[in-house]
Structure formats: structure tokens, C-alpha cells
Amino acid sequence: MKKGVLLVNLGTPTTPTAPAVRSYLSRFLMDRRVIDVPRPVWWPILHGMILPIRPSRSAALYRKIWTKQGSPLLLYTQQQTRQLQRLLPQQVVRYAMCYSAPTVDTALQEMQQLGVTDLTVIPQYPQYSTTTVGSVFDQVAAYFMQHSALPQLHFISSFYQEPRYIKALANQIKRALIKQPDAHLVFSYHGIPQKYADNGDPYPQQCTATTQQVMTLVGDVPYTQSYQSKFGPGQWLNPATAQIMHQLPQQGSKKVIIITPGFVADCLETLQEINHENCDYFITSGGTDFTYLHPFNGSQTYTQLLATLA
Structure with missing residues (x-):
């Protein structure tokens, strides 16, 4: 039996340019797990309103976080893969x-x-959501539906x-609190x-469970849980991180420590949206x-x- 491990993350444009971002967004935003809107309704919105405008704006933001070696998300994913391969020399590790x-x-x-006859697939999302892990599962299942041979599969x-x-x-968090013991987390x-x-996505419950488990180890520190990266006009999970950032100073919290437990590697949503x-x-x-x-x-x-997961 030959074992393998596949790490799967969201993806990134190949370059911080409008054409590359457009290509990336078109694939991302056509995923039914990500956008649960009937295709006849969504298609003209995507191709008539979003893709003609958003890629240029997003490309400008990507350029702010881009490194000489390329996309931070891609570079860190490659590094994680290399490091895991060294820890599991008898297995085939890919991303x-x-x-x-x-x-x-x-x-x-x-x-x-x-x-490889024994495969472990690890989506790089600590908390399950139909929009992320569900999409990875769909793609893995779709591939094997087209092939006769199926490995022993662990997801x-x-x-x-x-x-x-x-x-x-x-x-x-504890290390950061040593430097700023009076910060709001x-x-x-x-x-x-x-x-x-x-509709049953357990994501918010798993986020709350994460926060609570972490705070059990951190101790008695003021904290807030919030959600970022809202896209489109519909109602999203609340409270919004941007709203919290506006409110905390007005409520007397002048120092803040912010952590993004749902991300395992820096990307546009962390480096640009959070840190800037x-x-x-x-x-x-x-x-x-x-x-x-x-x-x-x-x-x-x-x-x-x-x-350990593998």
C-alpha cells in the first residue's frame, strides 16, 4: 500500500493583473457551493456587472501584498507541502x-x-463550510467518478x-498579551x-467552538468574535469585523490584538483586509x-x- 496526502487550499491569481484575477474569479464565483443562486440569474450578474469591474480593483489590492516570489498563499502552501513531505518521507505529499x-x-x-492507493485529503480550512470544504469534496468526488480505480480515501x-x-x-495569543496585557482580543x-x-451549514457553530476552546486556554481576557470579507448585498454572519474595529475605540478599547483562526496561510483577506x-x-x-x-x-x-491529521 502506497500512501499519499493532498493539501487543498482555495487558490490565487497567477499574477496581480486584471486578466489573471478575472480568470481566477470566474472559476471561483461559478462554483455553486460558493454562490448558491440559480445560474440564469447569476450568469448575467457575474459577466455583466462583476467580472467587467472587480478584477481591476482586486488586482490593485493583490499588488500591495504580492512578493518577489509570487502570491503569499501559494508560497506558504508550497512551504507547508515541502515541510510535510520531510516529516512523511514514505508518503507522497502534494498540494x-x-x-x-x-x-x-x-x-x-x-x-x-x-x-498511491491510500489517500488522505486535507482541505486547509479548520472549520467546515459548504463554501470551502464542501467544494473540495465535490472536486475530489467528481474526479473519481470519472475513474474506475478508487484509492482507500480519507477526507x-x-x-x-x-x-x-x-x-x-x-x-x-498569550505571547502577544505579554506585550499588550490590556488589549482587546x-x-x-x-x-x-x-x-x-x-440551511444547516455548521460553520458558525464551529467558529464559536474554536473561539471558546482557545479562550479556555488563554484565560480571562476581553474578546469579540466577528466575521470578515462580506461579498454582495445579502445578509452575512454578524457582527462584521469592520464594524467592530470602528466600535472598539469608542467603547474604550484603544488597543486590539486580532487573530484569524480560519486561515492557515496569509492571503489577500488577511494581509490587505485585516492588516491594512x-x-x-x-x-x-x-x-x-x-x-x-x-x-x-x-x-x-x-x-x-x-x-497528525495524515
């Missing part, structure tokens, strides 16, 4: 992206060609309750439409100290967690 290269199909095809639907994950977050999770939660936009909201509203705690990125602690 894939849902909406950019290398695709899930490409990675699974390589696994088959290398003779990690969430890992928000893993002790290593909770302890790593708590330790990161904010847990910012990527939002989803409220109707998804109403929300930082500006906080400071212009009267805050004095804004501390952003980066995701695991290339941390060996996270690689050890992946090895």
Missing part, C-alpha cells in the same frame, strides 16, 4: 488549489500515476477541535451568507495599538498538526 493551478484534478492524476472535513490547533492559537473568521447557516483596511478603521476611530497575529504560514507547529 492543489480549488480555483487555480495545480488543480485538484491535476494533483489526483499525479497521485494515481505514482501508484478531513474539519480540524477545529484538534488539540495541537487550539494550543497553537492560544500560545500565539478579536477573533475574525471569514464570513458566509446567513442563509447558508440557516481594518487597521485603518481602528486607528481612525481612535485606536492607538493594532496588532495582527499572522496565520501559521510556515510554522513547524502547523506542519506537525498536518502530520
